[in-house]
Amino acid sequence: MSTEGFFISEIRLTGKNKRNASIVLKKGLNVISGASDTGKTYIFQLINYMFGGKDEPKEIDESIGYSTIFIELEKYEGESYTLKREIGDSSIFVYESKIDDISFLQNCVKLKAKHDKDDKDNISTFLLSLTGIKDMLLRKNARGTKVSFSFRNLVALMMLNEEKIISEEVPIFSGIPSNRTTELSAFKTILTGVDDSHGEEIEDPKIYRTRLEGKLEFVSSLLQKLKMELKEKGAQIQDYDANELTKEIEKLMSTLSNNSKEINLRMGQKKEIWIQEQEIKSRILMLEELLERFRLLEKSYLSDLDRLQFLIEGDHYISQLFDSNCPVCNNPFNSKITEHNHDFYLEDLQIACSEESNKINAQLIDLRETLTNLQNENKENNEKVKLLSQQIKEIEVIIQRELKPVAVLTKERMDNLLNIKKIFQEIELNERRIAEYQTSQLDIMRELSKKNQKMKFVNEITTEIYDDFATEVKELLDGWNYPDLTSVSIDYDDQELIVSGKKRKNHGKGYRAILNAAFVIAIMKYTRSIGLKHPGLIILDSPLTTYKERLNPTTLSSSEEDISLDMKQAFFKNLSKLRNDVQVIIFENIDPIKEVQDNMNYIHFSKVIGVGRYGFIPVDNVSESVSNNFIQ
Template sequence: MMKGFYIREIRLVGAGVDDAFIKFYRGLNIVSGASDTGKTYVFECIEYMMGASNPPKEIIEARDYTHILMEIETNDGVVISFKRRINDKTIYAAFTSISNFDRMQKYISLDVKHDASNNDNISMFFLNRIGIKDIILLKKNKNGEKQTLSFRNICHLNNIDEKSIIKDFSPILSGQYVSATVEKSVFKYMLSGIDDEKCDQIEDVKLRKAKIISVIDFISEEIATLNETLQNVENELSVCEAVKQDELTVLESEIEEFENQLKAKLVQKKQLNRQIDEKLSEKQRLQALQDRFGLLEQHYHSDLDRLQFIEEGADFILQVEKVPCPICHSNMNTVDLTAEISDDLSAAYQNEQQRIEMQLIDLKDTVKGLIAQIATIDADVAELQRLLSAINNEINEIKPQLKLFKAIIKRNEGYIKLKNEKDYIAAEISRKRALKIAYEENSKKAQPLLQYKGEINDELLDDFCTEIENTLTNWCFDEFQKVTFDKKSSDIKIGDKERKSFGKGYRAFLYTAFVISMMRYTIKNQLIHPGVVILDSPLVTLKEKETGTDVPDKMQNAMFNDLAKNNAEQQVIIFENKQPTAPIEGKVNQVVFTKDYTHGRYGFFDIKNTK
């Protein structure tokens, strides 16, 4: 199901007065009655609730009403009501009926001003309800400036007031020159579904000229800076000396050889340092061992001294005489040291002394070996240090030569870099000068025209005109001929006769056919359309401009019957002074304003409240 909606009710409310309301339904709605019964006022209320900035005209019958409410139902069955204070710029919406609106606790506040960047305005609210979720861009003028599609742009093609319907220019246009381009873009979008997103904007003439002058000045400054840089580079080159290619080759070969030699010497140096470190570590280990052996020798000598002391002590004991205790005069209980025991002790002392002396001899031999190893290590380290010193001398001889040769290469690379920089700057100066000339020539040229056309193709227009032909055939149009679309006037022609050449009645009738056919065409082709058309006085007296004779009623009756039969799923609201002259076949809601408070409904307002 296509997106869209239909209007269910318009209501005015105010303090101290009964509500003024009118209900509508899907299909054909005809509100007929004499002048000054409120038909045009209802039309203006609908426009106001759809985002028009101007409120309904001030009439005495409406002086006590302060708010307008409108209830719609979307094609997917959602009921939405709107409320707007007269002369206010905010519309409040709620997903409920008009009857429940004031009981709702939450409303959606919608600004009247269109803003495509958010949905908090009545325009985007309605656009979303008819299936437009994305921003639609429309060409605004010949320079390609763009604006976004608003719901008011669409209302212009569907809500036709009594003055516009008889106008002698295109139904697409409002008559304002400044809005003609965007109005044509809206018509194209409605018929094709294609907007003007691909239209590229061209610059304003004065802005374009100012930009070109600014670019030329900028390029001139760049050229001046480049010339200064080029002079500095040339000055540096004048004090540089280039190396010839054959000399450069020899230098590079010698540098490679020196680097290889240096690399080998550094490896040897590393190996010698490692060997020296290993020798010194071994010497340190041997010296530590030698110190421990010195301590052990001291222990051995101490043991020998202790044995000698014990042996001498035994001799002294043998010579001591036993005597009674000088205190108690008793004999002391002691073990007697006999000569036999003394000999055994002496033999043990000698054996222990011999063992220690043998250990001392072995220890001294070991120490002598350690001293010899340390002497050998010292000799090896001295030789390694001699070799290391020789390699360091060789390295110190290679490095200055290598450094000198590399410096020559580096200076030559600096020369080459400066020369390349000079060539690049010179080429850049030439390019900038050519670019400056191009901009200067461009500044003398006329402003380029917009290349984007964005017109409706003839095939679509032919299909649309065929739809209008079908409508006019159904409406028994008595001057029927082939319908064509004149791009110059953006209006239709009947045969060779332009629509504006007809009298007011026929112009209004053909305008109505244009609007109804556009709704049918867009819906048939799954394009965007609200599904609502509102027409104020499409059947003003139909008279031939030339002859002044009346046109048969069959045309208006055929129109009503066609709308009732073929637009039952859409909504057509017609405000007309006179009633249909024959019964209407099909779905129709007829409301008659009698302008007689004693008979039927007087008008939109209750006349008793205004007497």
């Protein structure tokens, strides 16, 4: 079973130099009875005002001088809160304590009295949080516009004043046509636990029509522009056939591909020849360096031969010297002295020089042969380089004069044809877009010709839920000894109760009051039984006494309006058996019998000075058993 929700534990009215007016309430059934003009309806108005009502409690003579309202709420789970509001103020203060525990320095939260979905600091959001409801949305109108679920939507299902209790309107409706969709949505949300946050929504007809007209103008402008473009592009391709164009492009692409392959082939050949040329040039450089070295070696050989030849021919020159000395032993050269002081003799020198000269001559012959070979190779290599250079030039000529011009011309032709083909594609695309825009244009025009669109909502309350709810109503009426009760059902279209085959609104005021009371109490019992969200609080003003009876209690009304005393007492007795997870507060002129009073929280206003409690607000100079604690 759900324990969410709250009940009222005390209502207190204070004013400067005024005794506190207070009543203490409990879980279960609370009956405040007594004569008219004792403040019962005033208490009802105080509660409604503290629950975010915009109407201040109607001023009565006894209320003059009172300015501050306190309501102590207690969650069924245990926490206590006190609401405080100055009459005429748009703010409500919330204390996390009981009324008597409020201290001067205690922190409190200031809340706006009016619900605001964009600002959570309001009494509606706070009370909804105590009920376990958060961020629910309701349908506002036939277009599916959403509004935030407010605690005032719940108040309409849990508080019936003395006018609403006898109204011909189903209790969930206020009678204001513009509010009917929202009120039905709130009823559905409470009975099913599912709000309308995921429902579709149609925008305002005027805004919708203006948007459609703007869209039509935009689409028409696009159509005109596309048709002009289509005409211009058609003139550009009038000399071309799309199929022939495709064939020619394919042919040019093949030519360009072959040309590219030929150029790549020639470039490959050129690269191979260039590599050979570079290798031969490298060889030529190496050979020229060798030739230069060998020529230097040849000069060295020739110089050595000249020196040796000079030594060989030295005897001839020495013999012509008369007073010369031997360069070795310094003895004079003459015929008389034939011995010298050394082992060296000119004849040996001549022989050695001849042998060395012969050896150098042999090396010189080899060297000159090598030089000749290298020069010949170098000459051949230079010829090869010239040949290879010529081949490279010939390849470059073929590429530059034959292949590249073909490629350039082919590419230019192909680019031109591709541009023409692109125009064909753009024309095809524009034709499709024109067809789409024309379809869209017709759709918009048809939409504009329609009447204002309305959402067709399916009632999400299933027949099973309706039947279970009707069963709760019937159980209450059975417990209240409702006469000739045979069946209870709900009209799915107008949410009307049908009791024993007769619609609720077709009964007299007395029975309508009973049926309206049963309707709202059944909502609470049904939601509590299956764990749905509900404050667990019902407040009824005069469900057993019609306005006519209150004006003239000695005059009985017609039989249709007259509720038997047995039924009235059965009403009290049945509700006195309510569970402790709900609270029902009833303001009545009729007193429950003594044996039933013991099973409820019963408060009686006598309207007789000196007899019990006169009324809600203390009468001056009269001692009454009421709480006189002042709130600082």
